[in-house]
Amino acid sequence: MNSPNAPLRIGILDGDDIGHEIVPASVEISRAAAERHGVAIDWRPLPIGRRAFDTHGHTLPDETLHALKTLDGWILGPIGHRAYPKHPNAINPHPILRKQFNLFANVRPTRSYPDIGCLHDGVDLVIVRENNEGFQPDRNMVAGSGEFRPTDEVTLSVRVITRTDSVTSSLGRNSPEPTSMLRSGWKPSLFSRTITRSTSSCRQPMPG
Numbered sequence: 001m002n003s004p005n006a007p008l009r010i011g012i013l014d015g016d017d018i019g020h021e022i023v024p025a026s027v028e029i030s031r032a033a034a035e036r037h038g039v040a041i042d043w044r045p046l047p048i049g050r051r052a053f054d055t056h057g058h059t060l061p062d063e064t065l066h067a068l069k070t071l072d073g074w075i076l077g078p079i080g081h082r083a084y085p086k087h088p089n090a091i092n093p094h095p096i097l098r099k100q101f102n103l104f105a106n107v108r109p110t111r112s113y114p115d116i117g118c119l120h121d122g123v124d125l126v127i128v129r130e131n132n133e134g135f136q137p138d139r140n141m142v143a144g145s146g147e148f149r150p151t152d153e154v155t156l157s158v159r160v161i162t163r164t165d166s167v168t169s170s171l172g173r174n175s176p177e178p179t180s181m182l183r184s185g186w187k188p189s190l191f192s193r194t195i196t197r198s199t200s201s202c203r204q205p206m207p208g
Contacts, residue, residue: 007040011074012066016049019077026075044071049079052092060093065100098131106131133160 010030014023027043034041046064053059059081068074081092097103106129112118146158 006049007042008073009042009044009071011071011076012043012045013048013064013074013076014051015077016051016080016083017078019049019079023075030075044074046074048076048093049067050084051089053084053087058089059084059091062094065096068097104131104133105129133162 012023012027013018025174030135031041031043033039044067046067047056049059052061052064056063076097079092079094081090081094084090108127108129110123110125110127112121112123114121119134141158141160146160147155149155
């Protein structure tokens with residue numbers, strides 16, 4: 001842990017595609033906000049994605065993974081792994097990062113603001129997407145894949161739901177920690193039991 005007066009150590013990972021545009025913009029905004037409020041930040045650019053493959057021979061170099069473990073946080077751009085070349089070192093970094101750092105939820109806030117031309121007014125949503133469990137065969141197993149084909153005509157997929165790491169379980173528990181991200185008066189909705197009755201949560205919205 002950093003000492004109280006030490007600067008925050010934040011990694012910069014541009015990723016692929018539009019990441020080369022939005023990550024520098026995000027850093028610029030964060031830098032301005034930090035300077036305004038007197039927060040010192042030690043920015044650490046790190047290679048990842050296709051450019052890392054071209055310069056380091058791997059889309060997730062060991063030096064990047066080791067450095068991330070020493071940081072307080074990082075800004076990561078989109079990963080365009082579908083366009084990577086067919087090579088053993090051209091892997092999708094997402095599953096590794098999510099497992100290594102227990103990033104079980106992808107939190108996507110969406111809000112409309114007046115006077116900037118939003119399609120709809122009064123939008124204020126937070127979408128929480130499962131990252132490590134569920135029907136994600138490239139990351140929901142310790143070994144092997146959660147998707148397999150016993151015959152040429154049959155494909156099976158294993159869905160993983162645990163009490164400790166599932167998004168629905170974490171948000172559904174009535175404790176301050178998982179619900180601290182939610183504003184007062186919000187009513188989370190967890191779904192969908194109609195499709196997978198044994199493994200999905202379907203609860204009434206929490207009292208506001």
